[in-house]
Amino acid sequence: MSPRIGLIPGDPSGIGPELVARLLAEDCIAEAEVLLIGDRHVFELGQAQAGLSHEMTTVDAAADWTRADGLALHEMQTLTPDEVVLAESTEASGRSTLRVLDQALDFVQQGVIDAIVFAPFNKASMHMAGIGHSDELHYMAEKLGVSGYISELNTLDGMWTSRVTSHIALKDVADAIDAHRIEEATHLIDRTLRRAGYARPRIAVAALNPHAGDGGNFGREEIEVIEPAVRKLAGGQMAVTGPLPSDTVFLKVTRGEIDAVVTMYHDQGQIALKLLGFDRGVTVQGGLPVPVTTPAHGTAFDIAGRGEADVGATRAAFEIACRMVSNWEQESAA
Known part of the structure; x- marks a missing residue:
């Protein structure tokens, strides 16, 4: 039908x-x-x-x-x-x-x-x-x-993003990121891509800090929060990797190496997708x-x-x- x-x-x-x-x-x-x-x-x-x-x-x-x-x-x-x-x-x-x-x-x-x-x-x-x-x-x-986790998801020409935080001030982002929200955002985009026809979505989780924190020199969120969450997700047989530097992760998407990026904040993904194709992007109301x-x-x-x-x-x-x-x-x- x-x-x-x-x-x-x-x-x-x-x-x-x-x-x-x-x-x-x-x-x-x-x-x-x-x-x-x-x-x-x-x-x-x-x-x-x-x-x-x-x-x-x-x-x-x-x-x-x-x-x-x-x-x-x-x-x-x-x-x-x-x-x-x-x-x-x-x-x-x-x-x-x-x-x-x-x-x-x-x-x-x-x-x-x-x-x-x-x-x-x-x-x-x-x-x-x-x-x-x-x-x-x-x-x-x-x-x-x-009552469950919801988030806007964006897609452009087969590239997808979800967000751990969304419409909040940039100064509040680091405090709002925790393992639970990362896991929720990743599960949501995995489920949504499967509903969009992807048999096994390949997902990358973006870092928060420059150069993924550079081993803790530019912030410890990657070491203390993001990487442990990614390990847990991967242990559940999800095709997920990260944290990857946000200034290069979208190159992997454009090369077809991954299907989706879990971003830490609104503009981290929005800038990339709108630059790649402002007039072709779609928002999916996830959750x-x-x-x-x-x-x-x-x-x-x-x-x-x-x-x-x-x-x-x-x-x-x-x-x-x-x-x-x-x-x-x-x-x-x-």
Whole structure:
């Protein structure tokens, strides 16, 4: 059975609606049953920006929406057309984003869809609307009742990263790193890659300090925390190595020697992946009970409404979600 993907337009003020319109014209759409979730006028705005037109049929998502003529649309009314202000963070756009996301999360819990793909959110707008969390991942985790370890994972052209710490100040990183978090981050990316189709993911754990601490001359985190955690993971038959210097570990990824890097902090992995391919990177919301993916870039207010948005990362996010649904079902059957 084809994966049932809920597709939501992200922040209406950014390039999200245009990206959705462009994605719907891509061949990969045929790999899945797609349910559009959101305001009709937002999707139509994106089509106008992209110079495209798609037939959308309003459906009752509680029924068999996959039989709809054209594209199935669960139509909502979260904001009026005149509340959409391009290229600006607004409370109205943030409120719309959260309401549409809430509906998509309800649908996965009800079994209406198998996965969510969302176009870029704008964190400032969501905070104006009262998200109550540091980011959308923690918001989704609460809505889905997840109490275990969660982390954003990023992928680009077969390269993957996870994080031991994420949205915290750099000065707090060293104190936040411990063996348990390293093990959780490594297990999470191993499990996620298996669900993405990797039989035995090859994982490297990055060091924190320059030259992996240089034998303790530049810090002892590698000796006292990271290396013991890696030994324990390797002892559990996981294909993991490290700690490896962060200024060279991504060379091993680009050479195809490893599949994934467990990074110690946000920018350690983000800089590498965005430099290698800003318009192709994908974020996977790791630790949730269903696949949720999005392009790794933001709302790009500088080009919102111009018809210039590159669909590459959104297409990759959609394709990864489809693969993950398939492997998730196989894992559940086993």
